Amino acid sequence: MPTGVERLLTIAIIFAVATSALYFFDRLKLRKTISKRNYWIKQVAYGLIFGALAVCGTEFGVPISGAVMNIRDAAPLSAALFFGPYAGIIAGLIGGIERWFAVYWGAGAYTRLACTLGTIFAGVFGAFVKKFILENRKPGFIYGGMIGVVTEVVHMLLVYYTNGDDPVQAHAVTTLCSPVMIPLVGLAVALPGFIITLVFKENLHPRNEEKRITQHIEAGLFIAVILAFITTNVMQYFIQDTIAIKAARDSINTTLEDVRGDIKASGIDANDNEAFEEFIADDIYSWHIGATGYLVVLNKDGYAVAYTKDALLEEERDCSDVIDSLLEQGAGECRKRTYDDISYYSGFFTYNDYIIVAMYPCNEADFSKDLTTLLTALLEVVILAVVFMMIYILIRIVIVNNLDKVNEDLAKISSGNLNTVVKVRTSSEFASLSDDINETVDTLKDYIDMAAAKVEEELAVAKNIQRSALPTMYPEDNRYELYANMLAAKEVGGDFYDFYELDDDRVVFLIADVSGKGIPAAMFMMTAKSVIKGFVQQGASPGVAFTKANERLCQDNAAEMFVTAWMGIMDVNTGHVVYTNAGHNPPVIKQKDGTIEFLKCRPGFVLAGMDGIHYKDFEFDLAEGQSLTLYTDGVTEATDAHNQLFGDDRLLEAVRESGNLNMRYTCKLIKQRVDEFVGEAPQFDDITMLGIKRKTDEDRLGYIALDATPESADEVRDFFDAFCEHYDVPFKASTKIMVMVDEIYSNIINYSGATHSVITAEYGDGKVIMSYQDNGIAYDPLAKEDPDITLSAEERKIGGLGIFMVKKMAEDVKYTRVNGTNILDVVLEI
Amino acid sequence: MDIIKNLDGNKLVIALEGRLDTSTAPNLEAELKSSLDGVEELVLDFNKLEYISSAGLRVVLGAQKTMSKQGEMKLTGVNDEVMEVFEITGFVDILTIE
Known part of the structure; x- marks a missing residue:
């Protein structure tokens, strides 16, 4: 066994254990507080600790002639690989510089420069590998060993390069040191990775899908590199051997x-x-x-x-x-x-x-x-390591980084931003991948648009079902007036109303709200409406009709929908109302004197909610001039931007404000107040209202139904003469009224093709409100361009002047076309 | 509406009483058509006219066009309400109103 191996082996194991222990300590105690400041403090601290270890490596090394055999370089390497690049650089500098001065207290001078540079290199190389190859992961056993080996090989080469004038001595030193230092430094760096993996029970055999591309490639690359190393060195050895023997x-x-x-x-x-x-x-x-x-x-x-x-x-x-x-x-x-x-x-x-x-x-x-073989082997280790790293980094730059970019964009796309465009065009493959993704997203967008259009279409269907089920021809009766209106929300809410004359003396009116939205709600509404109507027409009272309808609706109610509803049947001669309530909001009563209150009764359970509910009839007398305003929760629960509800109080206030306006204007006013309250906030629910009022003599004065013949013009004039006389309208105002009546009604009889017309007029609050309805062709007179009134007599064309005058005289003129009826509303300030 | 004519040589005075609207304008139109030959001065007396609508304006404009060729036309006794109509429609600039 070569000299000093035992001592150095012991030091290598001490290094490895120290590194592992510090790593556990760091991971268990210190990882929780990662801030930028902490990071730097830790880098410096570990730099110092491992710098000290490097110094120990030198001082406890094995002296040989001109050098100290040691594994100092393992310290900065471990610092960089396990604790961060900067710790490695610091440790390398400390260990390197100390080695320079160690000569003064006995370390070999021959390898002074090589060892100093080698140790600094170890820190820098470790930092580089940590940052660019491992990407801040910690190395495993094999990588640690390889990095240690490569570092020490560089160290050995430095001995040659710094002593180029004396290859024999350099060769003697490296021949002695290489077989000891290279494997032991490798071991010292490999061991911590091994220990850490064991202790933390990390996954030693990750499945393919858990491995990075570079991890897949590194095994193959590693084998290729080792094969290249062995082949060239064996060849080199035999050639050199042959040459040497021959020489x-x-x-x-x-x-x-x-x-x-x-x-x-x-x-x-x-x-x-x-x-x-x-x-x-x-x-x-x-x-x-x-x-x-x-x-x-x-x-x-x-x-x-x-x-x-x-x-x-x-x-x-x-x-x-x-x-x-x-x-x-x-x-x-x-x-x-x-x-x-x-x-x-x-x-x-x-x-x-x-x-x-x-x-x-x-x-x-x-x-x-020997020199050539060793030097070649050492150089080859370095060259192959460089090749390995270059390939590794190239793969990352060319493939992995671009894949990451693509993935990043895909993440944006899948999180909903379909306008993200993938723009990785660094190679033909990535350009085509980007194009494919972009095309797919475009196609997807088209499908989404189509689906959205389909949803819109379905909503339109639901709206049509809902709307077509609602009656719009309001009864023309001298004894009462009735108006109802529904404004569907974007997602149809299932509100409905109904009214019809049961016989000459009785009118039925109903307002209801189906739970749920969309087509199912619309369908359920149709069923509910016709079922109720069926029972009422068979002669059932409201309570009985609801009781029976409830039984019917409870069957086959797979969608588990329910309906709140309020229905009344009024004797239009006496104003006697029999009504019932299935969980619906109470109507608002407006007295002739303007007093407002809710018509409260104990409501029954909602329709279609439960079998066997018995709905009671309630009774109430509507006096002449009194009105009932029915509504759905779309009114009272209309919500503004601050999530406040419109509420009962605002509803009562709006009804009060409507004064003695007719039901149409009352409903419009309520809607206007709701709109003002809601502002820009979206409408989530249908807004539905129905008003019924028993006419007074004055109301009758303001209502006329006509056959739209030329002769009827006189009737209209007489009607308005009587109206103006009754309310004592000032002459100036009455002439205006008469001019407007003449202009509007002559249009209806001469141009609209109408056979039937209804005119109403009201007087109150210093205003006369007139409404002209006809069943003629759709024609908005207000859309016509105003005549040029600055032309001379010769140039003047006659025509268009009439409506122009109406517009000028009136405070407000509005045209609407509702279910085949032209409606022109005119408000005149007196 | 009543139409009272008073011809004095070349001067024709027509006094209107009541409403000049869709129903009465054709009467005035017919009356003027038959009476304006040779007239050089036409005076429309509106003292007793209650109001005028666009149908009436049409007839008045027609008369003005005729009289511009053969003489002159003026309106007298126009009340506030009728005046307002003339103002709204720009007829004040076309007609001679005394």
């Missing part, structure tokens, strides 16, 4: 030829042994092989009679065994043999009874071979 043989044979020639030239009698021995003893010193090779002359008894190396063969030794083997070898051949524990190349020739033997020590003959 040794040539040297030996040349010398032996010279000896032979000299003997011949001396003219000694071939049979005069004495003269020969004398000659040879004198002359032998002039012959030599290389610097250290020598000649021995043996006599036939196996004793040396002359030799060039004094130290050897001093006593007469029996060399007959050598002679036997030499003779067996044959003259002119060159062989390696060991003599006194030293290897020689040897050759011989015989002269009479003597054998002249050339001894050429292998260490001299093979120096060139």
Whole structure:
């Protein structure tokens, strides 16, 4: 075993254990507080600790001539690989600089520069590997060992490079140190990875999907590198060996030829042994092989009679065994043999009874071979390590980094940002991958748009179902007025209302809200509406109708929907209302004097919620001029941006505010107040209202239904004359009214093609509100361009002036087209 | 609406009483059509006219166009309400109103 191995092995194990212990301590105690400041404090601390270890490595090393055999470099390496690049650099600097000055207290001076640089290199190299190859992971057993080996090989090469003028000494040092330091540094760095893996029970055999691409490649790359190393070195060795043997043989044979020639030239009698021995003893010193090779002359008894190396063969030794083997070898051949524990190349020739033997020590003959082989091996380790790292880094740059970029974009895409474009175009493969992904996303977007369009379509269908089920022809009756309206939310909510005349004297009105949304709610609403209507038309009272409808709806209610509903049947002559309530909001009563209150009763359970519910009839008398306003929770639960509800109080206030406006305007006013309250917040639920009012004489005064014939114009004039007279409308205002009536109604009878028209008028709050309805073709008179009133008499065209005047005179004019009816609302300030 | 004509040589005075609207404008139009030949001065007396609608304006404009060729036309006794209509429609700039 080479010198000092035991001590260095012990130090290597101490290093490894210390590294592992620090790593556990760090991982268990310190990892929790990772901040930037802590990071630097830790880097410096570990740098100092491992710097101290490096110093110990030097001080407890094994002194040899001109150097200290040690495993110092393992300290900065471990610092970098297990605790961070900067710790490694710091430890390397400390260990390197200390080695420089250690010469003053006894460390070998010969390798001073090489060792200093080697240790600093160890720190920097460790830092580089940690950051760029391991990407801050810790190394495992194999990697640790490899990194240690490569570092120490570089260290050995530095010994050659820093002592280029003295290769023999450099070679002597490295030949001595390499077999000890290289494996032990490797071991010292490998062991902690091994221990840590064992203690933390880390996954030693990750499944393929857990491995990185680089991990897949590194095994193959590693094998390739090792194979390359072995192949080249074996070849190198054999070539060098052959060359060395040939060179040794040539040297030996040349010398032996010279000896032979000299003997011949001396003219000694071939049979005069004495003269020969004398000659040879004198002359032998002039012959030599290389610097250290020598000649021995043996006599036939196996004793040396002359030799060039004094130290050897001093006593007469029996060399007959050598002679036997030499003779067996044959003259002119060159062989390696060991003599006194030293290897020689040897050759011989015989002269009479003597054998002249050339001894050429292998260490001299093979120096060139040994140097070349070792240096090549060392260099190759470094070159292959560089190649390994280059390939590794290249793969990362060319493939892994780009894959990461693609993955990053994909993550954005899958988190919902479909506008992300993958733009990795560093190679044709990645460009095509990017294009494919982008195309897929585009296609996906199209599908999503289509799906969205389909959803929109379904919503439209649901809305149509809902809307088509709602009656819009309001009854024209002198005794009462009724108006209802529903504004569907984007996702149809399933609200509905219904009204119909049961006979000449009774009107049925109903408002309801189906739980749920979309097509199912719309379908359920249709069912509920027709079922209830069916029972009412069979003569059932509201309570009975609800009781029966509930039974019916409870069957086949797979969707588990339910309906809140309020229904009343009013005798339009007396105002007597029989009503029932299935969990619905109470209607608002407005007295003629403006008093507002809820019509409260104890409501029954919701419809379709449970079998066997009995709904009671309640009764109530609606006086002339009184109104009922029914609504759904879309009104009271309309929500503003701050999540506040519109609520009952605001509803009552809006109804109060409507004064003696007709039901249409009352509903519109409530909707307007809801809109103002909600502001920009989205409408989540349908907003539905239904108003019914018993007309007073005054109301009747403001209502006329007509056949839209030319003759009916007179009726309209009379109607408004009576209206103005009744309310004592000032002359100025009444002329305006008459002008507007003339303009609007003449349009209806002359141009609309209508057969039927209804006009209502109201007076209150200093305003006259008129509404003109006709069943003519859809025509918005307000859309027409205003005439140019600045032209001269000759240029003036007549036409369009009428509506223009209406617009100018009125405070507000509004056109709507509802279910085949043109409605023109005009408000005039008195 | 009542239409009272008073022809004095080339001067024709037509006094209107009541409402000049869709139903009555055709009467005035017919009356003017038959009476304006040779008239050089036409006076429309609106003292007793309650209001005028666009149908009436049409007839008045037609009369103005005729009279511009053969003489002059003026309106007298226009009340505030009718005046407002003339103002709204820009007729004040076309007609001579006294």
